Amino acid sequence: MKRSNPSAGQSGKILSPRSSVWQFMELNRETRRARCRFCEKVLAYTGGTTNLRYHLTAAHSMEEFEVIGPSAKVFKPGGRPLGSGKKRTLKPNTTNSAVKDLQNTPTKGTTMPTEVSTPPSSSSSSSSLSGHLTTSILTPMKAKIRKQKMDEGEMVIAPKLIQLLIQSLQPLSFIYSEGFRSYMKFLEPVYKIPPKQKLQNSLLAMFEESKIQLKEMLVEEAPYFSLVYDLWKGSDREMYTTITIHYLTSQWERRSYVLGTEHVSDAKVSSDEICLYIRELLFQYELPSERMVAILNRQGMLKSTAKGVGSTLVCESLSCAAEKLEMCVLAAFSVPEVKAVIERAGQLVTYLMYDDEANKVLQEMKDAELGGAQTDLVQDRKGSWIATSEMLFKLVALRDIVEKVSSLDLKSAKLYLTQDQWHLAEKLVSSLQILRAALAVMSKDKTGSVSCLLPVVHSILQHCEDASHGPNSPMERFLKTIGRETRDKWDLTAILPSSVPMLAALLDPRFKKLKFIAEEDKTDVIEALKGVMQASPGIIDGGAENNLPADSHETSPFLCLFGDGEEDVPDRLDIDSEISSYMTFPALRHDSCPLDWWRVNRSRFSHLVQLAKQFLCVPAIAQSMSDIMAGASMLDMKRAVLEVELVAPLIFLNHNWSLTQL
Numbered sequence: 207m208k209r210s211n212p213s214a215g216q217s218g219k220i221l222s223p224r225s226s227v228w229q230f231m232e233l234n235r236e237t238r239r240a241r242c243r244f245c246e247k248v249l250a251y252t253g254g255t256t257n258l259r260y261h262l263t264a265a266h267s268m269e270e271f272e273v274i275g276p277s278a279k280v281f282k283p284g285g286r287p288l289g290s291g292k293k294r295t296l297k298p299n300t301t302n303s304a305v306k307d308l309q310n311t312p313t314k315g316t317t318m319p320t321e322v323s324t325p326p327s328s329s330s331s332s333s334s335l336s337g338h339l340t341t342s343i344l345t346p347m348k349a350k351i352r353k354q355k356m357d358e359g360e361m362v363i364a365p366k367l368i369q370l371l372i373q374s375l376q377p378l379s380f381i382y383s384e385g386f387r388s389y390m391k392f393l394e395p396v397y398k399i400p401p402k403q404k405l406q407n408s409l410l411a412m413f414e415e416s417k418i419q420l421k422e423m424l425v426e427e428a429p430y431f432s433l434v435y436d437l438w439k440g441s442d443r444e445m446y447t448t449i450t451i452h453y454l455t456s457q458w459e460r461r462s463y464v465l466g467t468e469h470v471s472d473a474k475v476s477s478d479e480i481c482l483y484i485r486e487l488l489f490q491y492e493l494p495s496e497r498m499v500a501i502l503n504r505q506g507m508l509k510s511t512a513k514g515v516g517s518t519l520v521c522e523s524l525s526c527a528a529e530k531l532e533m534c535v536l537a538a539f540s541v542p543e544v545k546a547v548i549e550r551a552g553q554l555v556t557y558l559m560y561d562d563e564a565n566k567v568l569q570e571m572k573d574a575e576l577g578g579a580q581t582d583l584v585q586d587r588k589g590s591w592i593a594t595s596e597m598l599f600k601l602v603a604l605r606d607i608v609e610k611v612s613s614l615d616l617k618s619a620k621l622y623l624t625q626d627q628w629h630l631a632e633k634l635v636s637s638l639q640i641l642r643a644a645l646a647v648m649s650k651d652k653t654g655s656v657s658c659l660l661p662v663v664h665s666i667l668q669h670c671e672d673a674s675h676g677p678n679s680p681m682e683r684f685l686k687t688i689g690r691e692t693r694d695k696w697d698l699t700a701i702l703p704s705s706v707p708m709l710a711a712l713l714d715p716r717f718k719k720l721k722f723i724a725e726e727d728k729t730d731v732i733e734a735l736k737g738v739m740q741a742s743p744g745i746i747d748g749g750a751e752n753n754l755p756a757d758s759h760e761t762s763p764f765l766c767l768f769g770d771g772e773e774d775v776p777d778r779l780d781i782d783s784e785i786s787s788y789m790t791f792p793a794l795r796h797d798s799c800p801l802d803w804w805r806v807n808r809s810r811f812s813h814l815v816q817l818a819k820q821f822l823c824v825p826a827i828a829q830s831m832s833d834i835m836a837g838a839s840m841l842d843m844k845r846a847v848l849e850v851e852l853v854a855p856l857i858f859l860n861h862n863w864s865l866t867q868l
Contacts, residue, residue, distance in 0.1 A: 227255045227271060230262060242266075364400055368409055372859045375844045377441075378406060378852055406852065413855035416865040420463055421491050423865075427461065428453040430497050430820040433484065434828045435515075436504035437475060438842045442850050445470050447480060448857055449487055454823045458801040460652060462825075464861040465491060467854040477514025484519065499820055500524055500656070500706045504828045522706045526828035527648050527659055531666075534691035535591040535641060541687060543680035544634065547627050548594060551601055552586040554621045558608070559583055567614060571607045592645075592835060595638035602628075602635050633681045640669050641688075648826040649834065653799050656824040657714035659707045663696055664722035703727070704734035710821040713814070715794035715803045732785060739781050739813060784811055 231240045233251055240251045240258055244266055249258060259271040367381055380386060382402060390399060424431075431453040440446050448467045455461060465487045470479050488495055500522040501515055516523025539545060558564050572581075581603050587593035601608065605628060612622040623631065644662045648654050670689035675681040701708060708731055711717045720728045788811055794803055800822065808815040827834070833841050848856055859866065 225255050227258050227262065230266075230268075231258055363394070363397055364405065364408065367399070368405060368412065371409070372856060373863060375848070375856060375860045377848050377856075378402060378409070379849065381405065409852065409855055409859075412866060413858060416859060416862060419865050420465075420862065424451070424453075424463075424491050424493060427455045428493065428497075429816075430454075430499055430823055431493065432500045432502065432824040433465075433498060434502045434504075434825065435480060435484070436828060437470070438845055440469075440845065440850060440853060441847055444850075445475060446845075446853060447475075447483065449484060450861070451493075452823055452825050454801070454819050458805040458819070460801070460823075462861075463865075464858050467857045469850075477518060480515050481518040484515075495519065500824045502526060502825060502828055504529060524656065524706065524824070527662075528645060528827040528829060528834055530695040531641065531645060531692075532591055534688050534695060535638075536589070537691045538684045538687040539591065539594070541680055541683050543630060544684050547623070547630050547634065548586070548598070550621070550623055550627060551598060551631060554608070554623065555583045555585055555597055555601060557621050558611070559585065564611060567611050568607065571610055572604070575607060591638070592642065595635070595642060598631055598635050598638065602632050630680055633675070634684070637669065637681075637685065641666065645827075645834065646831065649829075649831040651830075652801060654826060655710065655714075655822050656707050656826045657710035657717060657800070657822055659826045660701070660711050661717045661722050662826075663692060663698070666692055702734075703730040704738065706821060706824055709735055709738065709817075710824060713818045713821050714800045715791070716796050716798065716800055717793075718789065719793055732789075735817070736781060736785065739817065742817075781813055784813055787811070788814055 230243050231249075232243060233240050238251050240249045241247070242249065242261060242265075247261065247265070249261055251258070256273055259273050262268040262271045263273075370376070371378060371380065381399060387399065390397060428451070431451050434450040434452065435447055437445055437447050446467055447470050449465045450462060451465050452460070452462050466483075468483045470483070484501075485495070487493075488498075498519065498521050501519060502524045503515070504526050539548060558568050581600060583600050583604065584593075584596050586597045609622075644666055647662055648658050667689055670685040670692070672685065675685070711722075712720060712731055712735055720731060723731070791807075794800060800818075804815060804818050804822075811818075829841070845853070845857065
């Protein structure tokens with residue numbers, strides 16, 4: 207008579223008490239399948255536990271279930287054969303303090319349970335044995351799992367922490383702050399942040415490797431280049447300078463990389479000190495100083511050093527056009543009526559954004575009249591004309607709605623603009639849009655360069671001479687101030703025909719007609735270009751070779767056999783015809799890319815193409831457009847919190863992040 211099993215339920219599941227295998231397996235009698243409690247794998251059950259023991263031995267390193275006999279398969283972790291081995295027996299009375307601690311204190315973040323439920327047993331000794339068996343098996347497994355997660359963290363998480371520091375330009379101390387530690391503990395409880403010195407060493411190793419890659423790249427890709435340098439204060443309140451290189455590749459692509467950052471004297475930064483560091487960098491990266499076309503600086507604190515650096519390094523010295531333009535506009539903002547409008551507009555925007563009642567009414571009217579097309583107000587930032595123009599633009603765009611809000615909000619009537627002030631604000635927005643367009647043209651990643659500088663300045667002056675605003679009106683005084691400051695900052699009367707901005711404009715197919723200067727002065731610029739070509743024997747003698755493959759220095763078998771025929775040798779000294787041919791080509795549209803034009807036509811002008819690559823690599827501004835929009839102070843604030851010992855690596859890797867992907 208078959209004995210019924212009282213442990214079997216309605217589901218048909220049964221746990222046999224006769225084998226310790228069933229502590230880790232769950233049997234479904236109806237489907238005759240066993241499920242592993244560890245990995246959830248489903249195994250066939252034919253009445254014996256041999257295949258289940260194989261699984262526990264091979265997949266979970268449980269040698270206690272090793273099968274002994276002629277058909278035995280002996281495994282070690284990973285499923286590879288161990289050899290003949292003996293069956294391991296467990297001593298029920300063996301105790302271990304570490305095991306007890308593990309039983310009593312659950313491990314945070316462990317993926318395996320601290321206990322596995324045992325099946326019902328008719329024997330108390332069987333239950334005792336099961337408890338010791340479970341603990342002795344799971345303890346090493348927990349340690350193994352924890353170590354595996356730690357190893358994975360070292361390989362995956364640690365590099366991501368370094369990437370976070372570099373791309374967000376954060377100090378190393380950020381990783382060890384209490385807030386970040388709590389965040390990491392929430393995401394991955396078992397992961398332990400490496401010691402600070404270990405992360406720092408990894409960062410420095412990445413820095414050194416990237417410098418080697420940059421050196422190899424510059425030697426191969428940068429025939430001509432320009433440099434940008436600027437000064438800023440570090441976390442120790444000392445002065446630092448960062449040097450950036452700009453050049454055009456053989457495929458006419460713009461490239462920009464930080465070469466280095468160095469501490470300089472904070473008492474009075476001298477041009478000699480900056481020049482010494484630049485020469486050290488040129489030697490370090492094997493860049494010939496005679497290939498440097500110009501050096502650009504952020505205006506600010508560098509007025510006294512700009513000319514000295516250029517003369518010492520024997521190249522033209524320029525100042526950031528974006529900062530000069532900002533000085534011009536901020537000076538015009540001091541016109542009393544203009545200043546009053548900006549202040550009142552700033553107060554009104556702040557009120558509408560942060561007063562609950564006024565903001566609620568404003569949002570309701572915007573939803574009713576604009577529907578899905580939303581225009582949000584933005585606040586002004588002191589000292590940033592870009593932020594001021596954005597504030598006025600948004601406010602003027604919402605003028606109708608704002609005036610309706612003012613009619614309902616009598617308690618703040620003194621904050622709202624008068625009709626004359628609204629009229630002036632609209633005119634300011636129109637002019638500021640022109641100035642922002644000028645900045646955008648000079649800062650375009652691909653088409654912007656120093657070749658745009660003089661045409662842009664000429665367009666700004668033409669706009670400032672607009673006489674439609676009425677004599678002595680606030681708008682006329684605003685524009686006159688910008689025009690006066692523009693002439694003063696760029697000193698247009700002192701620009702020579704042979705200057706870098708002038709020759710760059712001539713070599714730009716968009717501006718080669720030189721419409722921004724008098725007709726009689728154009729001849730002087732063309733003659734200056736010829737003089738530069740004649741003074742550059744590398745261009746006359748080797749210009750055509752620069753377009754040939756790298757192995758073109760080998761002697762051609764045709765030349766070896768037949769020699770040079772007259773028809774094979776171009777007249778390299780006759781550059782007049784090449785310049786004349788270039789000038790007769792139709793001018794390029796202003797919104798086209800001059801670099802694409804030169805890439806297509808480089809075979810037509812084998813000599814001029816080298817000068818174009820030389821002069822068009824010089825930028826007009828020292829910052830990217832994103833930095834300008836955010837405000838230069840934002841970049842300086844980020845650099846000012848970096849640890850002194852990691853300033854150079856973090857700034858280098860932040861700007862040159864693409865090198866780490868090579």
